[in-house]
Amino acid sequence: QVQLVESGGGLVQPGGSLRLSCAASGSISTIYAMGWYRQAPGKQRELVALITRGDSTNYADSVKGRFTISRDNAKNTGYLQMNSLKPEDTAVYYCNARDRLSYWGQGVQVTVSS
Numbered sequence: 001q002v003q004l005v006e007s008g009g010g011l012v013q014p015g016g017s018l019r020l021s022c023a024a025s026g027s028i029s030t031i032y033a034m035g036w037y038r039q040a041p042g043k044q045r046e047l048v049a050l051i052t053r054g055d056s057t058n059y060a061d062s063v064k065g066r067f068t069i070s071r072d073n074a075k076n077t078g079y080l081q082m083n084s085l086k087p088e089d090t091a092v093y094y095c096n097a098r099d100r101l102s103y104w105g106q107g108v109q110v111t112v113s114s
Contacts, residue, residue, distance in 0.1 A: 002026040002103040004095045009108030016085050016112070022078040022095030022105060030099035034071060034078045038091035038110075045094070049080060062088075085112045 008020040020036065035050035049069035050058045057069055066085075071078040078095060090112050095105040 002028055002031060002097050002099070002101075004097055004103055004105035006093065006095045006105040006108045009093060009110045011111045011113065012085055013114050014085060014087060014112055017081070017083045018085065018110060019082070020080040020093055020095075020108060020110075022080075022097075024076045024078070024097060027099070028076055028097075031097045033098045034069075035096045035098075036069060036078075036080045037094045037096055038089075039094070039107075040088075040091040043091075048093070051078070082110070085110075087112045 003025045005023045006020060008018060010018060012018050032053045033050055036048040037045050038048050039045040048060050048063055049067055051069045051071055059067060066083050068081040091110060092107040093110050094107045097103045
């Protein structure tokens with residue numbers, strides 16, 4: 001089992017930045033990928049960014065060039081640096097980790113508004 005706890009959400013003005021963190025605990029040695037998803041009201045959950053054990057990354061087209069996914073293996077923590085935020089980035093952001101199962105954090109609210 002893997003437990004994930006997100007932090008770092010909040011309210012930010014358009015053009016601002018936030019960094020989300022995802023602290024992992026439990027059987028983390030089997031994790032081969034960690035990702036960030038988001039779900040806006042009335043919309044389906046969508047992939048924002050993914051990073052594999054080999055540090056390959058993948059981003060949604062809507063966040064390329066603005067968001068950066070990374071991880072610190074020593075701290076068992078993943079990050080999502082979000083720059084140049086737009087109102088359409090407003091959503092609940094979820095951390096996900098995968099081994100033979102898929103694990104989710106509780107989600108953090110990100111609101112981009114003036």
